[in-house]
Amino acid sequence: MEFRYVVHAYFVCKHFENDGLHRKKEWDEAIEEETKNLTRKVDDHELKIRSLYSIEDRLSQPLLQRVLLAFKAWCTV
Structure with a gap:
């Protein structure tokens, strides 16, 4: 039986603490979320x-x- 070990790249925030509250994300998942x-x-x-153009x-x-356009719109209400 042959086994292959796949290395996973993880993204860890710069304030990571191993306190159980932080979670490592796989690299592709982190990039997808950021995208x-x-x-x-x-x-x-x-x-x-x-909206600024309008x-x-x-x-x-x-x-x-x-003023005329506003008045015309007001009259049609």
Whole structure:
């Protein structure tokens, strides 16, 4: 019978203490989690940037035009 020993790479936080409360993560699991967190942050930033563009568009309209649009929207309610 032949056995192969597979070495696992673990990620341990820099404040790791062997007190039973900290858990080692396999390297690929830690990278996957970090990638998901970064993707979520990028998506959040993209939404913020898009909302800033819409605010910029609204602010770039002349005041009278904005007032007329607001009045028209108010009248249709």
